[in-house]
Amino acid sequence: MKVVLPDKSELELPAGATGLDAARAIGPKLAEQAVLVRVDGQVQDLRTPLGDGDEIQLLTTRDTQDPDALAVLRHSSAHLLAEAVRRLYPGVKIAIGPPIENGFYYDFDFPEPLREEDLERIEAEIKREISEGRHWERSEISRDEAKTRFAAEGEPYKVELVDTADGDISLYTQSHDGSDDFTDLCRGPHLQNSKPIKALKLTHLAGAYWRGDSTKPQLTRIYGTAFYSQEDLDAYLERLEEARRRDHRRLGVELDLFHLSEASPGSPFWHPKGMVVWNELEDLRRRENAKRGYAEVKTPLIYDKSVWETSGHWEKFRDNMFLVAGEGEEPHAGLKPMNCPGHMLLFGSQLRSYRDLPIRYAESSTLHRNELAGTLHGLLRVRHVTQDDAHIFCTEEQVPGEIDGCIEYAKTLYELFEVVPHAELSTRPENRLGSDEEWDRAEGILQEALERHGIPYVIGEGEGTFYGPKIDLHMDDALGRSWQMGTIQADAQMPKRFGLTYMGADNTEHTPVVIHRALLGSLERFVGILTEHYAGAFPFWLAPVQVRVLPVGDAHLDAARTLVLRLLEAGYRAEVAEPSETIGKRIRAAELEKIPFTVVYGDRESNESLAVRDRGGEQSELSLASFVDRLATL
RNA sequence: GCCGGAGUAGCUCAGCUGGUAGAGCAACGCCCUUGUAAGGCGUAGGCCGUCGGUUCGAGUCCGACCUCCGGCUCCA
The missing domain is CATH 3.40.50.800 (Anticodon-binding domain)
Structure with a gap:
């Protein structure tokens, strides 16, 4: 058979030949340095047979910055970690250990809690393994064999993984000098041997639910990272240091922008200099809204329980709300976590004609969300939220045009800060209102809008709100963590629930559609991200002292x-x-x-x-x- | 909410195995009268997160709680 090399030349190989065979056919040095093969752009293990006509690209230990080459290195590192932990902690059960951006992790179920200082001896054990040397062998086995094997080893998590895995089951065995050191269920790909792992560091420890499900047992996750050279690891650690210097929580105090206090967790105290930045953003919002036909409104902070029952928040969002109750009473009211119900009531307070539409209400008043204690994070995750919020009430026909307007508007704003957010289309969650047909339609409208504007996006499966799907704009903080900023949501539920209508040209009543949109998102979060983005050196117009x-x-x-x-x-x-x-x-x-x-x-x-x-x-x-x-x- | 870690002066941190708290920067005062990234001398500043326990004695040991940090879950 033939395979095609990156320079389009063809290489003749015997049938059933693997990526490694291809490397050998080209040269012994390449064979030694190869770490994985890309087949038609997809990563594949060197030991997996190639197909006739495959376009292949061999990656080697020299591709030290290639994300796929790093992922293989780190995936193999995770297996070394699992071997080390198993040797040092008898009785531990192993779960899963993939490479991730900037490193890898492995989840374990320890009989006794692991402590931070244990990482040192585990890391030492991994380094011992590397100096001893490991090479990886791949084998394919049947589902039943795999289950029997892992059940016999007392690895229930692996058995469950076999049960739910799709496709063939493959194992990787790492060994040296004929010993069988560790075998793991794994799709691969893996290194040929541990030699390329020149730098490895276990970084931190965290709890993580099995399969990401909070009803399942919590495992202990060990995070680490690995590189093809010590210099690359040093550079990575240096980048982390730099990121810490950009941390908005640190800069916020140093630049006297805001502070946080136990007096009100998750609710920033804005200092005079921080308010300058804040007010510049508010001015921007007002100025730009005015150009686009938004009318500013102000609606109450606290609403009677019945309003939240109507909106669905009482049922779907109550855990995140601050509720109001008298002495010994059941809660009878709640602080608003969103502006939408207020705007619904405002719209419904008068008779509306199709001639009035679209009506665009803008408001940036304070919202309160009772976020779980463990999720608060500086300005980026707060309980006191202020959005550059608006609700557009329009006819169904007007929806695409209004969505276009929001997208254009968002582009203008983000360009001003010279940042490019990444878009996500967040689709129906499990916990939702409305019929599947309505969701199909709303999701379709948003997707078409993204495509019309040629905006690259990823799908956020199940990440929509309970009342509708949304286009979300995300930005990364200094450490590369992604945060949702702007959001544009199509909603047919709220207007219906509030019984909103307008009189159509046909002299009958119609239900309007509502577009919820906050383009910068929460101002708190936006200031936080901007601070990190500019490392505190705000552009002239935002600088507290110019x-x-x-x-x-x-x-x-x-x-x-x-x-x-x-x-x-x-x-x-x-x-x-x-x-x-x-x-x-x-x-x-x-x-x-x-x-x-x-x-x-x-x-x-x-x-x-x-x-x-x-x-x-x-x-x-x-x-x-x-x-x-x-x-x-x- | 869950797992792990941490909480000492405004900030960054030291305080060994229990014996009554320390540095640098910042602040304040005086001197210097300054030329493009730290002038000198001095002063003041701490319920050692909170509550309880062990002990003759707790910043230090134990417990609970609060907050923060890193994750997980959640999330606009």
């Missing part, structure tokens, strides 16, 4: 104050740093605070000649007038 003037000595204080006054009059946020410290120290402070411009003012300066320094340390000399002109372009 210009700081440093008089060289007391003699220059008045002139500096006058200069600040001019800048304030020109509409900029400027302040004086009094000369109680040296210039060097005040410059340093301004740099650490990431203030866009500092102006040193001494004997040599005048309004005709200012010494301006930007955040990068770049200095320039220009007149006040041209400085102000320059600021106006930012």
